[in-house]
Amino acid sequence: MRSLFVICLIIIPQCISAQNLVINPSFECGLESCFYLEHSEDLAKHACGWISPTQATPDVMNMHLYQCYLYVTGIQMPRTGNRYAGIYTYFGKTFSTSYREYLQVELNKPLTEGEFYCGEMYVSTAERPMYESNNIGMYFHKDKMISSTKGPLFQVPQINETSVIKD
Numbered sequence: 315m316r317s318l319f320v321i322c323l324i325i326i327p328q329c330i331s332a333q334n335l336v337i338n339p340s341f342e343c344g345l346e347s348c349f350y351l352e353h354s355e356d357l358a359k360h361a362c363g364w365i366s367p368t369q370a371t372p373d374v375m376n377m378h379l380y381q382c383y384l385y386v387t388g389i390q391m392p393r394t395g396n397r398y399a400g401i402y403t404y405f406g407k408t409f410s411t412s413y414r415e416y417l418q419v420e421l422n423k424p425l426t427e428g429e430f431y432c433g434e435m436y437v438s439t440a441e442r443p444m445y446e447s448n449n450i451g452m453y454f455h456k457d458k459m460i461s462s463t464k465g466p467l468f469q470v471p472q473i474n475e476t477s478v479i480k481d
Contacts, residue, residue, distance in 0.1 A: 335421040337363030340395040346376050361399060363419050367459035367467065370415040373400045393436045400440065403447040412465040418458065425454065433473050438481055448478045 338344070343362035351357055351373055354366040360374040377396040392398040401415035425431060439446050451471030453459075461467060 335423060335425075336419055337422060338419070340392065341374050341397040341399050342395045344374060344397075346379060347374075357417075361397075364399070365418050365458075367416050367418045368414070368461040368464055370402070370413060370464040372415045372417055374398075375400055390438060390440055403450065404445050406445065414464070414466045416459075416467060420458070424456070437475070437479050439479055446478050446480055448476055450475050450479060 338361060341361045341364070344360040347360060351360060351371040354369045354371055357364055357366045357372055357374070366372055375390070375392075375398050377392060390398065399417055401417060403414065405411060405413040433452050435450075435452060437450055451474030453467075453469045453471040455469070459467060459469070
């Protein structure tokens with residue numbers, strides 16, 4: 315089957331001041347819908363500021379419309395607010411094993427070389443996948459990533475979790 319992970323990316327420079335450089339870090343801004351996103355460009359409508367760098371289609375779950383996603387994710391709850399994003403990191407043996415979903419956001423301001431930054435992301439395995447995943451990370455680059463496929467991106471993330479994420 316498919317492996318679905320819930321992602322919230324937050325980048326906080328100089329952790330002490332807790333300034334968040336991520337636009338819409340909890341996915342609260344955007345259209346509410348009870349349908350899966352059908353096109354990769356739809357992500358920006360449902361999660362202001364966020365885009366998919368590939369042709370794959372991450373989804374935005376909304377607790378106001380929770381019953382719409384209950385059968386997909388199980389009983390996942392957002393860390394904050396009422397929304398979260400879901401991505402497939404592995405699609406299983408019965409589907410294309412090269413299918414991957416990613417989330418991408420432009421920061422409020424560029425990172426400064428030599429400065430110290432904290433990067434945080436909250437990840438949870440959905441209750442209904444058949445697979446758990448590892449190697450979920452963050453990749454920082456000055457240019458937007460764009461791919462015309464639904465396959466994996468081959469950049470090496472600067473922050474990467476190599477352990478299998480169970481919850």
